[in-house]
Amino acid sequence: MKQTVQTLREKKxxxxxLTMLTCYxxxxxKLMDTVGLDLLLVxxxxxxxxxxxxxxxxxxxxxxxxxxxxxxxxxxxxMVVADLPFLSYQTGVRDAVINAGRLMKEGRANAVKLEGxxxxxxQIRAIxxxxxxxxxxLGMTPQSVNAxxxxxxxxxxxxxxxxxxxxxxxxxxxxxxxxVLECVPAALASLVSKxxxxxxxxxxxxxxxxGQVLVYQDMLGMFSDYQPKFVRQFACVGDxxxxxxxxxxxxxxxxxxxxxxxxxTIAEETMAQLEQEVKA
Ligand code: KIV
Numbered sequence: 001m002k003q004t005v006q007t008l009r010e011k012k013x014x015x016x017x018l019t020m021l022t023c024y025x026x027x028x029x030k031l032m033d034t035v036g037l038d039l040l041l042v043x044x045x046x047x048x049x050x051x052x053x054x055x056x057x058x059x060x061x062x063x064x065x066x067x068x069x070x071x072x073x074x075x076x077x078x079m080v081v082a083d084l085p086f087l088s089y090q091t092g093v094r095d096a097v098i099n100a101g102r103l104m105k106e107g108r109a110n111a112v113k114l115e116g117x118x119x120x121x122x123q124i125r126a127i128x129x130x131x132x133x134x135x136x137x138l139g140m141t142p143q144s145v146n147a148x149x150x151x152x153x154x155x156x157x158x159x160x161x162x163x164x165x166x167x168x169x170x171x172x173x174x175x176x177x178x179x180v181l182e183c184v185p186a187a188l189a190s191l192v193s194k195x196x197x198x199x200x201x202x203x204x205x206x207x208x209x210x211g212q213v214l215v216y217q218d219m220l221g222m223f224s225d226y227q228p229k230f231v232r233q234f235a236c237v238g239d240x241x242x243x244x245x246x247x248x249x250x251x252x253x254x255x256x257x258x259x260x261x262x263x264x265t266i267a268e269e270t271m272a273q274l275e276q277e278v279k280a
Contacts (some may be wrong), residue, residue, distance in 0.1 A: 161185075
């Protein structure tokens with residue numbers, strides 16, 4: 001059964017950790033759906049891991065809808081959260097509601113996520129008023145990479161830590177049902193988690209968060225462009241894939257693939273007749 005805004009809040013109250021992974025396609029969603037994760041995130045990180053961009057800035061609404069719809073078709077039992085991409089909500093409340101609505105209506109997402117604190121609270125309120133559940137995202141917010149001067153840990157100074165805490169309270173008050181904390185010192189993320197009634201979901205924010213999220217290609221050891229400090233590799237799927245590609249190439253080259261087991265047959269007399277005709 002899919003989690004809801006209410007059941008996720010109850011899990012926090014009961015001290016049960018929330019589990020979320022990113023997901024961008026039908027096949028992976030179907031696999032993940034068998035595991036009992038709480039949430040799948042169609043992150044705009046698909047710009048990096050699926051499309052090869054160096055950041056998430058170029059990701060479009062069309063990209064997000066396309067991938068969200070594929071994930072939603074595979075995730076029958078898991079709540080699907082889709083990212084609002086850069087400039088789909090920062091431009092105003094109307095754009096925010098229309099684009100969040102498209103992720104739900106065309107992509108069949110169950111909720112949307114957007115980046116920012118107090119500055120996007122009007123958007124959060126408006127989207128929630130349109131009956132669309134919202135996850136907020138604080139700390140290192142990749143859509144602001146140019147303004148932040150790179151991908152850096154956030155909230156280390158007293159002033160920045162105060163701001164992060166007040167942003168977290170602001171997004172909760174605006175109606176967000178959860179908040180992702182990315183690249184935030186563990187002690188600060190833990191304090192924020194205790195101060196909020198809504199769950200926090202950490203990525204590079206320590207074990208004091210109410211849940212965790214990772215980009216699945218990172219935790220499977222498939223993505224080698226860079227390796228953030230906070231990622232644990234739970235498998236080396238990239239190596240398994242590369243080995244299989246090499247074996248395939250060699251089998252084709254040496255003629256051992258395809259063999260009889262992987263071929264279709266035709267009646268001998270049919271072939272004999274055809275060969276006669278070709279000779280004639
Ligand atoms: O886009 C994404 O994958 C994200 C996670 C890193 C939280 O926002």
